[in-house]
Structures are given as C-alpha cells and as structure tokens.
Amino acid sequence: MYVAVKGGEAAIRNAHRLLADRRRGDPAVPALHVSQIVEQLALGVDRVMAEGALYDRDLAGLALMQARGDMIEAIFLVRAYRTTLPRFGYSRPVDTGAMQIERRVSATFKDLPGGQVLGPTFDYTHRLLEPELAEGATPLEPERREVAAEASPRVTDLLGHDGLIEPDGVGNGEVTDITRTPMEFPLPRDSRLQALSRGDEGFLLALAYSTQRGYARSHPFVGEIRIGEVEIELDVPELPFPAPLGRVRLTECQMVNQFKGSAKAPPQFTRGYGLVFGQSERKAMAMALCDRALRAAEFGEDIVAPAQDEEFVISHSDNVQATGFVEHLKLPHYVDFQAELDLVRRMRAEQKDATDIKEAAE
Amino acid sequence: MNAPTGSIASYNFAYLDEQTKRMIRRAILKAIAIPGYQVPFASREMPMPYGWGTGGVQVTAAIIGPDDVLKVIDQGADDTTNAVSIRAFFQKVANVAVTTRTDEATIIQTRHRIPEQPLRAGQTLVYQVPIPEPLRFLEPRETETRLMHALEEYGLMHVKLYEDIATHGRIATTYAYPVKVEGRYVMDPSPTPKFDNPKMHMSPALQLFGAGREKRIYALPPFTQVESLDFDDHPFTVQTFDKPCALCGAEGVYLDEVILDDCGGHMFVCSDTDHCESRQGDGYHGQQEETFR
Numbered sequence: 001m002y003v004a005v006k007g008g009e010a011a012i013r014n015a016h017r018l019l020a021d022r023r024r025g026d027p028a029v030p031a032l033h034v035s036q037i038v039e040q041l042a043l044g045v046d047r048v049m050a051e052g053a054l055y056d057r058d059l060a061g062l063a064l065m066q067a068r069g070d071m072i073e074a075i076f077l078v079r080a081y082r083t084t085l086p087r088f089g090y091s092r093p094v095d096t097g098a099m100q101i102e103r104r105v106s107a108t109f110k111d112l113p114g115g116q117v118l119g120p121t122f123d124y125t126h127r128l129l130e131p132e133l134a135e136g137a138t139p140l141e142p143e144r145r146e147v148a149a150e151a152s153p154r155v156t157d158l159l160g161h162d163g164l165i166e167p168d169g170v171g172n173g174e175v176t177d178i179t180r181t182p183m184e185f186p187l188p189r190d191s192r193l194q195a196l197s198r199g200d201e202g203f204l205l206a207l208a209y210s211t212q213r214g215y216a217r218s219h220p221f222v223g224e225i226r227i228g229e230v231e232i233e234l235d236v237p238e239l240p241f242p243a244p245l246g247r248v249r250l251t252e253c254q255m256v257n258q259f260k261g262s263a264k265a266p267p268q269f270t271r272g273y274g275l276v277f278g279q280s281e282r283k284a285m286a287m288a289l290c291d292r293a294l295r296a297a298e299f300g301e302d303i304v305a306p307a308q309d310e311e312f313v314i315s316h317s318d319n320v321q322a323t324g325f326v327e328h329l330k331l332p333h334y335v336d337f338q339a340e341l342d343l344v345r346r347m348r349a350e351q352k353d354a355t356d357i358k359e360a361a362e
Numbered sequence: 363m364n365a366p367t368g369s370i371a372s373y374n375f376a377y378l379d380e381q382t383k384r385m386i387r388r389a390i391l392k393a394i395a396i397p398g399y400q401v402p403f404a405s406r407e408m409p410m411p412y413g414w415g416t417g418g419v420q421v422t423a424a425i426i427g428p429d430d431v432l433k434v435i436d437q438g439a440d441d442t443t444n445a446v447s448i449r450a451f452f453q454k455v456a457n458v459a460v461t462t463r464t465d466e467a468t469i470i471q472t473r474h475r476i477p478e479q480p481l482r483a484g485q486t487l488v489y490q491v492p493i494p495e496p497l498r499f500l501e502p503r504e505t506e507t508r509l510m511h512a513l514e515e516y517g518l519m520h521v522k523l524y525e526d527i528a529t530h531g532r533i534a535t536t537y538a539y540p541v542k543v544e545g546r547y548v549m550d551p552s553p554t555p556k557f558d559n560p561k562m563h564m565s566p567a568l569q570l571f572g573a574g575r576e577k578r579i580y581a582l583p584p585f586t587q588v589e590s591l592d593f594d595d596h597p598f599t600v601q602t603f604d605k606p607c608a609l610c611g612a613e614g615v616y617l618d619e620v621i622l623d624d625c626g627g628h629m630f631v632c633s634d635t636d637h638c639e640s641r642q643g644d645g646y647h648g649q650q651e652e653t654f655r
Contacts, residue, residue, distance in 0.1 A: 008445070008446035008447075009450070011443065012446060012447060076411065079407040080407050080409045082407070083406045083407040083408075084373065084377075084379065086379070179404070179406075180404050181404050182402035182403055182404050182405070183577070184402060184504075185503075185504055185505050186505070311502075311503055311504060311505065315504075320407065320412060321412045321413075321575050323411065324411030324413040324414060324416075324575060325412055325413035325492070325575055326413075327411060327413070328412075328413030328414050328492070331414065331436070331444055331473075332436060332437045332442050332444075333437075333553075334437055334618055334619075335437045335438060335474045335537070335555055335616070335618065336474060336536070336538075336553050336555060338616075338617070338618055338619055339536035339537045339555040339556070339557070339601060340536050340537075342536070342601055342603075343536050347530060347531075347532075350531075
C-alpha cells in the first residue's frame with residue numbers, strides 16, 4: 001500500500017551527518033588545519049577570495065575545508081557570508097603603479113624601468129612530479145634582492161606618455177556596485193569589470209581562448225602583468241588624509257591590443273584590463289582579453305563572436321548562479337513532468353485512434 | 363537594526379539586514395503598483411543556492427513578521443526536502459510559527475503549485491520563480507524582451523502558441539503557461555501546471571513572485587484579472603484526470619502519478635498533501651483505502 005513519503009527532515013539531518021564524516025575522511029589521518037590550507041594551498045585560497053569577492057584568507061581557507069576542496073562550493077560559502085556584511089564605505093582607487101611588486105613581466109619590452117621580475121611562478125618549471133615533496137622536503141631559503149631602488153611605472157603609463165595607447169578613461173568619482181544594484185544591460189564598464197573580476201575562471205579562460213582562435217581576434221600583447229601588494233585607503237570625512245586600512249595582494253594584467261585610428265585621430269593601441277584578488281595570472285589575463293572583446297561596440301567593431309556579446313558573457317560568467325541553476329534540476333519537478341506526461345499520453349492515444357480508424361476504413 | 367553583536371554567527375531577524383529588506387519592499391510595492399511588470403532588484407546571495415528558491419526566500423524574508431504563520435510547499439507538498447529545508451531556515455532565522463495547513467498560514471511560499479483550497483484575503487502567496495521572463499525562450503536577450511514588454515509587443519508569443527496548434531493540434535504548453543495581467547503585461551506564472559492558472563484570476567490573496575538569480579520581483583495584487591493566453595477557436599483548458607485521488611477520492615484536483623511496480627502499475631494521488639490529508643481526516647477515502655479495508 002502506498003503511503004505518502006514523510007521524513008524529509010530526518011533524511012536531511014542524516015545526510016549532513018554523513019557529509020561531515022566523509023569530509024573528515026579516515027580518522028587515522030591527522031585533520032587539516034585551516035592555516036595549512038591558507039599557507040600551502042594558497043592559490044586555491046586566492047581563487048576562492050577572487051570569485052567569492054571577499055579578501056580574507058582565513059575565511060577562504062575555512063570555506064575550502066568545509067567544501068571538501070570543491071572550489072565553487074567554497075566560493076558560494078564566502079559569497080553567502082559576504083552579502084551579510086555591512087558596507088561602511090568605498091575605498092579610494094588602488095594605485096597599482098605603487099604596488100610592492102613580487103612579480104612583474106612585460107611581453108612588449110625587453111627591459112623597462114623597474115625591470116622584469118619573475119617572482120614565484122610556475123613558468124619554466126618542468127612539469128615533472130616531485131616525489132620528494134610528498135616526503136616533506138624542506139625548500140631552500142629563497143634568494144632576496146635589495147629593495148628595488150627604481151620605481152616600476154606601469155607599461156601602459158609609459159605608452160600613454162607618447163599617446164600611443166588610448167587614455168585610461170576618467171572616473172566620475174562614483175563606482176557602481178553590482179552587489180547592491182541590479183545589473184541592467186548594456187552595462188557601464190565599471191560594472192562589467194566587477195562582474196568579470198568575480199566571474200568563473202574556467203568560463204573566462206575559454207572565452208579568452210576563443211578570441212585567440214579567431215572568434216573576435218584582438219591582436220593582444222601582454223603589456224604587463226604585475227603581482228604584489230597594494231595599500232587600501234579610505235577617505236574619512238573627519239580626517240584630512242586618507243586612512244590606510246591595510247594591504248591586499250592583487251594580480252593586474254594590462255593587455256595592449258589592436259590599434260584604432262581614423263582620418264581625424266591618429267592610430268592608438270587599445271586596452272584590455274584584468275584585476276583579480278590574490279595571485280592568478282590566468283584569470284587576470286583571461287579577464288583582460290574578455291574586457292577588450294566586450295569593448296567591441298565602443299570601437300565600432302562588428303559583434304560576431306560569443307566573447308563580444310555582453311549579455312551572453314556577463315549573464316553566464318557567475319559560477320555561483322550557474323551551478324545553482326544547473327543543479328536545481330535535481331529538485332523534484334514531478335508536477336510539471338506529470339503535465340507533460342499527460343499531454344504526451346493524450347497525443348499518443350489520439351494518434352493511435354486516428355490510425356485505427358484509418359486502418360478500419362481501409 | 364543590522365545586529366551582528368558579539369558572536370560571529372548572529373543574524374538579523376529573517377536573515378536579511380533591514381536595509382536589504384527595505385530595498386526588497388520597495389521593489390514589491392512597485393511590483394504591486396504595476397501588476398505583472400518585472401521589477402529589477404538587487405538580489406542578494408542567500409545561504410541556499412540560486413535556482414533553489416532564493417527569490418521566494420528573499421521576498422518572504424522581506425515581508426515576514428514575528429506574528430506570521432508560514433507554510434512552505436514544493437510540488438504541492440509540505441514534506442519535500444527543499445520545502446522542509448526552507449521552512450527550517452525561517453524557523454531558525456525568524457523563529458516564526460509554521461504550519462502545513464493552508465487555512466492557518468498567513469504566508470505560503472510555493473514552488474510549482476497553488477494550494478487547492480481557495481486562498482482568502484490577508485494571505486500572501488510567494489512564488490519561487492526560475493525564469494521570470496515569459497518571452498525568454500522566444501528571445502534570449504533581456505534588452506530585447508524589456509523593449510517588447512514596453513511596446514506591448516506580444517505577437518511572438520501568439521505565433522509560438524499558433525505554431526503549437528499547427529504542429530500538435532493543440533497548445534502544447536502544459537506548465538509555465540503564459541498569462542496576461544489586467545490586459546497589459548504578459549507574465550510567467552512560474553512553472554506551475556496550467557491547471558493552477560485559473561486560481562490566479564481574481565484571487566483575494568496577494569501573490570508575489572521572486573526570482574533571485576534573475577533579480578526580478580513581480581506581483582499580482584488581490585482581485586487582479588489574470589487571463590491565460592489562447593485563441594477563440596482554441597480556448598484555454600486545464601488538465602483533467604480520469605480517476606480521483608486514490609487516497610482521498612478528491613476530483614478536480616491536480617494529481618501526481620506514483621509508480622507502484624515495474625509492471626506498469628501506478629496510481630494517482632493528490633499533489634497537494636495538506637488538501638489530501640484534510641479530506642482523509644474528514645472521512646473521505648479513495649479506492650486504495652477500499653481495497654485494503
């Protein structure tokens with residue numbers, strides 16, 4: 001005999017209990033500490049901070065641990081916490097020109113003021129597994145340089161002096177906040193950059209790649225990538241100077257793209273911009289390529305490829321939204337399915353009747 | 363107001379901070395003022411995934427007060443896992459009274475159904491909406507669809523329904539069946555079966571629709587005209603079931619099919635569990651009861 005299913009509550013409780021057990025894994029293996037994740041899985045933590053849009057290494061580490069290493073789940077945890085935090089102001093724009101640089105490379109000039117600094121990069125490592133790492137080898141003390149005597153101006157600023165690249169644009173002092181106002185298309189560039197900055201790394205990477213393969217080619221050069229710490233400052237009305245709040249680590253990528261000119265204006269290179277929390281060159285570069293592709297209309301370029309389509313790119317770049325909606329398909333849909341089932345059955349019955357009548361007539 | 367005092371795990375009443383609630387209430391008021399119009403709002407990340415009712419949860423969180431009695435249903439049932447989860451959420455963050463009885467509730471949050479028992483004045487039905495735009499699958503661009511609504515340009519929708527008739531001999535939309543509100547806006551009733559569409563028409567209850575991921579709120583104030591789109595020669599009809607509910611014997615209600623074995627055995631039972639249980643409590647019974655009596 002059929003009895004209506006009861007007990008969703010107990011089932012949920014038990015499922016979560018099992019999850020906690022599986023998360024812990026074999027109790028004979030020592031439990032992870034959040035500090036180990038923060039220190040030793042730092043780039044994973046960076047990604048959670050970037051796409052979670054909250055700069056807090058410990059919370060991102062905790063989220064990663066709670067999510068059993070599932071990036072998007074960890075990002076979601078951080079977002080859901082972030083949204084409850086009160087806003088008490090907007091910082092001054094950060095000056096990435098004054099960044100404490102740990103890495104800085106340019107693909108457009110062999111040498112430049114401040115020099116090329118490789119920093120802690122996977123580039124030029126041979127991708128051979130290192131068994132000694134598993135045995136807990138102690139790394140050598142890193143070489144240190146003397147504090148850079150020379151300033152490291154941004155490559156785009158150097159190009160800008162000669163008018164070779166389009167100006168950076170002037171802010172009107174107010175930034176939109178996509179977490180506090182609903183987005184409406186077409187977006188202003190600040191909204192778009194915010195959305196890209198917290199967009200899914202994989203999605204933006206694929207779109208950026210598509211522009212390199214001919215779907216909205218933009219002839220990009222890496223003007224510069226820089227990674228390091230910048231000061232965050234807040235204007236407080238009572239104070240005559242901006243109040244320093246601390247430092248954050250950022251990755252900035254300035255792409256120098258296809259030039260543009262006309263009979264009136266001399267040709268200039270154009271920009272694509274990427275800025276991400278933490279250390280993530282891949283994301284910053286992908287973002288810069290996508291930003292440039294999305295500026296197609298601004299430059300009167302034909303919009304022919306997915307990467308140039310603002311509604312398409314921005315509406316689908318948020319992985320917390322995407323995962324939620326894709327995964328909601330596992331929720332019950334039996335009411336709607338019943339409606340479809342009923343329709344298909346009726347239509348099949350009608351077709352059968354029609355065939356039977358036809359056959360009887362013949 | 364926003365009171366994270368002391369411990370890190372304290373939340374405001376009903377989770378959202380008061381500023382956010384005010385923003386959502388403004389959107390709701392605008393939505394009520396323009397029935398069927400989709401009002402953009404700054405949807406928040408909620409502690410449950412997008413697509414799992416975040417729009418409905420935000421609307422409920424913005425309107426719920428300590429004296430409210432909340433009912434949450436998914437597919438008509440109070441005990442489906444997501445309904446259980448959302449109800450538990452509000453018990454936790456708002457400590458409100460909850461019920462499974464339609465007539466006792468002041469706020470009913472729903473996914474995919476409207477209760478069988480007619481709603482009364484003073485009740486609010488909050489729908490969880492996945493895709494608020496009825497024109498979305500005809501025109502994917504928001505910039506275009508907003509313009510189409512502004513110009514009341516709904517020809518495309520009629521063409522779609524006509525094409526259904528041409529291909530299948532009938533309108534083949536069985537759920538999320540588009541409606542016209544007060545003769546102006548075409549509106550998505552959320553993916554409720556079209557069976558429930560007539561219940562929206564001139565309902566004494568306030569009906570609010572929240573789409574969290576898509577950041578839209580829309581509304582039907584009490585006693586609003588809601589007409590399902592159709593043609594004179596192909597009038598709108600609702601689903602009918604050949605048999606009554608096997609548990610309570612109800613007719614003229616929406617039924618779920620339950621598969622009993624792997625030999626084609628199946629039975630139909632009320633989708634609205636509260637309605638079914640109330641009837642059984644009143645002594646009604648269906649054929650299954652007779653068999654096992």
